[in-house]
Amino acid sequence: MSTRVSPLHAEDWRAAKPFWIEAFGADDDESPPGPGRHTWRAQDGDETVALGVEREFETWFGGSRVPTAGIAGITVPAEHRGGGHLRPLFAAMLDAATERGAQISGLYPTSTGIYRSLGYAPVAQLDDVAVPTHLLDVRGDAAPVRRAGHDDLPAVAAAYTAWAREHRGPLTRDGISFPDLAKAFTSETTGVTLAESSPGQVSGYAAWDRGKGYGADAVLTVRELVALDRPSLVGLLRALGSFASVTPVTVVRTSTADEWTGLLRSDESRVQWRGTYMVKVLDVAAFSYLSPAPGLSAELPFRWNDQAFVLTASSGRVEVAPTSSASRTLDDTALVQTLFGVADARTLRRLGHLTDDAADDAAWDALAAGPRSAIANYY
Ligand SMILES: CC(C)(COP(=O)(O)OP(=O)(O)OC[C@H]1O[C@@H](n2cnc3c(N)ncnc32)[C@H](O)[C@@H]1OP(=O)(O)O)[C@@H](O)C(=O)NCCC(=O)NCCS
Incomplete structure (x- = not known):
């Protein structure tokens, strides 16, 4: 076997796309190579034996930005699995990323075992946590809340940055891979609720999707919940809790569930989906x-x-x-x-x-x- 790995250009995308669609059961909407998004193909002779996407990100690391190679899709066509093609594919993708300045690489695996021997290890979890909506009606001093308008997007982004830079791991959500602020913060949302712990100062937000219906099965989905102080968290949770009569369950996507579930009177939260975030040091x-x-x-x-x-x-x-x-x-x-x-x-x-x-x-x-x-x- 001699595996040859090379970047896949936009014009070759049509030939490679079916492998993605069959790997992930995706609709016909996978993004082609483009700015900040590098697609690589491993071939044995003329045959495609592995495909990978690497994205240009930066990671907040306690106030510093770390150039990051985000691995956003890996597939080996069914007939070539077990053939050892992942190692040369990763070597080529990560060499190019390192050349560009990347110091770490991150990914969400479909199975952690795939990437362990390639040097990746778990560092965080992104969870969808389901909770009875009425429990979000928490006690305590609450910051005022209001609905965000389009003009509030920079303030929402600033609140995200203020949260993210105090952690190790969150993406910076700017630069080449995030050209559209609205897409980065309000994608698939019905509304964004802001908390202002002092007038004009956005100190938290909840980006939520109301979903359909109002019966026992109705679910409010919170795509993101960020609060920079406790009153903001209380204010946002209460606003979400006010949906209890129409959406008995709320699902919150979160990496720090302990921060807000700790305010509930009864912790009946359940993780219903978990993405394990793995990182490799380059x-x-x-x-x-x-x-x-x-x-x-x-x-x-x-x-x-x-x-x-x-x-x-x-x-x-x-x-x-x-x-x-x-x-x-x-x-x-x-x-x-x-x-x-x-x-x-x-x-x-x-x-x-x-x-x-x-x-x-x-x-x-x-x-x-x-x-x-x-x-x-x-x-
Ligand atoms: C996952 C996939 C890319 C692995 O390709 P492959 O050619 O079978 O992988 P390899 O045989 O080179 O195995 C690489 C390592 O992954 C491990 N591995 C492979 N499939 C695995 C699975 N489903 N669960 C856990 N570990 C797995 C192997 O044991 C091996 O580990 P080792 O180096 O410690 O022995 C391939 O099965 C695939 O395309 N699946 C469908 C799409 C998918 O899940 N992509 C991953 C997205 S994150």
Whole structure:
């Protein structure tokens, strides 16, 4: 077998599209290659043996933007599955993305096992959480709410950014892959409700889709719920809760369900769909986006991918450089989950992702503390 991988141009799209449609049971609406969207094809002779889409994103990482290769679709035609074509496809896609400056890559797998050996590890979940609507009528001080108009879109985007930049993982929703503000924030919505904790200052929003009917089966779908403070969260939840008489169930898409379910009088929330967001580190320099406490001063050698590095933390900054030797060994999962602060050294050791030299475990845990991991876009 000799697999050849090359970018697929818009004019070749027609020939490749049926493979996508059959893989995902999609309608005939899959996007062709275009700005910020790179489609790759692996071939064995003339036959297409794998296809992949890589998108140009940026990820918020505690106030910094990390160039990100978003893998938005992978398929191997049925007759070629199990043929080992994914590895060369990913190598070509990620080499090109790295050349462009990408330091991490993200994806939502149909099955996590597909991407684990390619270096991806889970860092966040995007959940559709179903809750009895009447429970959203929560107590407490509430910020005033109002319906957003078209002119409010920049303020909605600003509220999203204020939320997203305080996390590790959310996309920046600007740049080449997000040319349309309205599409980024109001797609498939009936309305967007704004909270203003001080006059003229948008401090949260709920983008919702009313759905059909008003019987026992009617569902209110909240595409996004962002609140920058508690009164805004209370105000938005109450506005949503006011639908209880017509939509007995509300489904909220969220990566931080604990923040709002914690306000309900009774937690009867149920996850009805879950997207697991996985990330791969393309460049250890991504660790320089961590902002450890200024008091943390440490030199931390580590091995990853048979290479030795030393991470230096000092005055709230981090640098990573190659070094001659190191014994503390991180596998891909340990590297990703440390970077995103989703697993501590003890857990990673217990599961075999981190081996040797435990002397620096506490310093690594301190280094990885900080903004929580979250994601808001499904792609
Ligand atoms: C998923 C898909 C791309 C895998 O292609 P493939 O040629 O069968 O994959 P490979 O044989 O190269 O396997 C790569 C790895 O994925 C694992 N894998 C493959 N299918 C899997 C599945 N359904 N669940 C869990 N792991 C799976 C393999 O065990 C292998 O892991 P390993 O390297 O640890 O041994 C292919 O089955 C497909 O196109 N499916 C339909 C569309 C789809 O689900 N695409 C993925 C979208 S995220």
